[in-house]
Amino acid sequence: xxxxxxxxxxxxxxxxxxxxxxxESEGIPCVLLNTAMNSLYGGSFTTIVIRVPxxxxxxxxxxxxxxxxxxxxxxx
Numbered sequence: 001x002x003x004x005x006x007x008x009x010x011x012x013x014x015x016x017x018x019x020x021x022x023x024e025s026e027g028i029p030c031v032l033l034n035t036a037m038n039s040l041y042g043g044s045f046t047t048i049v050i051r052v053p054x055x056x057x058x059x060x061x062x063x064x065x066x067x068x069x070x071x072x073x074x075x076x
Contacts, residue, residue, distance in 0.1 A: 004031065004051040007061050016048035019064055026063055028056045 010016040016032050023030045033049040052060045 003054045008050045009047045
């Protein structure tokens with residue numbers, strides 16, 4: 001099994017889906033993970049993490065840098 005790495009996080013599920021579609025249309029397989037994180041004030045918010053095979057990460061990040069979804073990605 002190939003190693004997966006996180007390349008970006010989105011606060012909007014729809015933006016993460018668009019990013020996933022763009023990556024997959026370029027032949028890069030990816031996985032979206034939904035993670036809940038606690039804020040400093042006791043509430044929670046959700047981020048959507050995009051993971052790709054490690055060897056595809058540089059190309060995937062370049063692809064995402066070329067699209068503007070308004071809310072991200074928040075690169076790690």
